[in-house]
Amino acid sequence: MAIDQVRIWVKAGDGGRGCPSKYKNKYMRYPRFDGGCGGKGGDVVIQADPSINTLRHLHFRQHFKADNGKHGSSNKRHGANAEDLIIRVPVGTLVRDALTGKLLKDLSSPGMKVVVARGGKGGIGSAYTRDHSVVPPGEGQERQLNLELKVLADVGIVGLPSSGKSTLLNALTGAGSVVGAYPFTTKNPVLGMLADLDVVIADMPGIIEGAHKGKGLGDKFLRHIERARILVYLIDASPMTEIAAWDAYVILLEEMRRYNPSILEKSQIVVLNKIDLLEDYSIVDEFIARTNQRPVLISARTGEGIDKLIDEIRNRLEE
Ligand SMILES: Nc1nc2c(ncn2[C@@H]2O[C@H](COP(=O)(O)OP(=O)(O)OP(=O)(O)O)[C@@H](O)[C@H]2O)c(=O)[nH]1
Ligand SMILES: [Mg+2]
Numbered sequence: 001m002a003i004d005q006v007r008i009w010v011k012a013g014d015g016g017r018g019c020p021s022k023y024k025n026k027y028m029r030y031p032r033f034d035g036g037c038g039g040k041g042g043d044v045v046i047q048a049d050p051s052i053n054t055l056r057h058l059h060f061r062q063h064f065k066a067d068n069g070k071h072g073s074s075n076k077r078h079g080a081n082a083e084d085l086i087i088r089v090p091v092g093t094l095v096r097d098a099l100t101g102k103l104l105k106d107l108s109s110p111g112m113k114v115v116v117a118r119g120g121k122g123g124i125g126s127a128y129t130r131d132h133s134v135v136p137p138g139e140g141q142e143r144q145l146n147l148e149l150k151v152l153a154d155v156g157i158v159g160l161p162s163s164g165k166s167t168l169l170n171a172l173t174g175a176g177s178v179v180g181a182y183p184f185t186t187k188n189p190v191l192g193m194l195a196d197l198d199v200v201i202a203d204m205p206g207i208i209e210g211a212h213k214g215k216g217l218g219d220k221f222l223r224h225i226e227r228a229r230i231l232v233y234l235i236d237a238s239p240m241t242e243i244a245a246w247d248a249y250v251i252l253l254e255e256m257r258r259y260n261p262s263i264l265e266k267s268q269i270v271v272l273n274k275i276d277l278l279e280d281y282s283i284v285d286e287f288i289a290r291t292n293q294r295p296v297l298i299s300a301r302t303g304e305g306i307d308k309l310i311d312e313i314r315n316r317l318e319e
Pocket of ligand 1: 159160161162163164165166167168178179180181182183184185186187204205206207273274275276277298299300301302
């Protein structure tokens with residue numbers, strides 16, 4: 001599943017016109033101005049709805065217009081306000097102004113909403129102005145928006161390129177993330193469901209030094225990591241890797257810290273991968289000595305240690 005993103009156009013309703021009506025009968029010396037006011041135009045509102053999982057429905061419909069307010073009429077009757085138009089999106093949707101890029105709202109919890117275009121005020125009718133003229137109604141705001149759904153994973157797999165993240169996601173969930181013997185195989189987060197635990201796991205593109213500044217595949221997906229509860233730091237422990245396991249661990253931590261230090265407060269599981277390629281476990285001992293971490297040892301390829309990793313994820317979820 002790629003990151004879900006869509007652009008939409010919204011327009012709020014215009015206000016209803018105020019009524020210019022005046023009334024006179026043969027018994028009256030002067031006319032009476034009795035025009036009512038127009039109703040307010042509907043707002044356009046975007047609301048997080050937990051029963052929706054994707055932005056797909058918005059790929060089919062991208063223009064939204066709220067109703068106009070009703071016009072006022074004689075006898076001081078006011079026009080009705082129009083109802084707001086509510087666009088429902090999944091929890092975790094970022095709402096941005098498409099032209100300025102400004103973040104209007106991060107709809108991070110169910111029911112949260114944001115008014116993205118305000119309806120015009122109703123015009124004022126002749127009965128309510130000093131000179132019995134009418135005040136014209138306001139126009140509804142118009143806007144282009146970018147909606148973007150953050151991946152909402154419980155567990156995020158982070159690691160350097162080719163450390164085996166996609167292989168691991170597939171071993172855990174059977175998601176079918178593409179595996180390649182070259183770096184940057186994964187270009188967007190891929191989600192899988194670990195059915196035993198009922199959790200969503202995200203395979204991320206590889207992280208390299210400078211990722212927090214946009215290097216490599218950029219910092220776009222680092223945002224997705226901010227949402228995960230648990231991070232699996234996946235490290236290639238095989239002898240032929242260029243970067244030593246402990247250095248890899250430090251690079252990962254440093255990129256996380258530079259991007260957003262609060263990521264380091266998440267529950268983390270350190271995992272050494274590709275142990276099927278180890279002759280002996282001296283690398284593991286050295287890793288423990290240098291990092292003070294107790295890694296889970298796995299081979300994403302052969303499946304060795306995967307059960308232990310699942311147990312560890314279960315423990316962390318219960319914390
Ligand atoms: N021997 C061995 N090879 C592995 C293991 N896990 C992954 N590989 C290999 O390592 C290479 C990279 O695997 P991927 O799963 O694509 O790695 P990745 O971390 O997703 O890579 P990027 O998406 O490019 O960041 C592939 O050739 C895999 O077959 C393992 O446990 N043992
Ligand atoms: Mg990958």
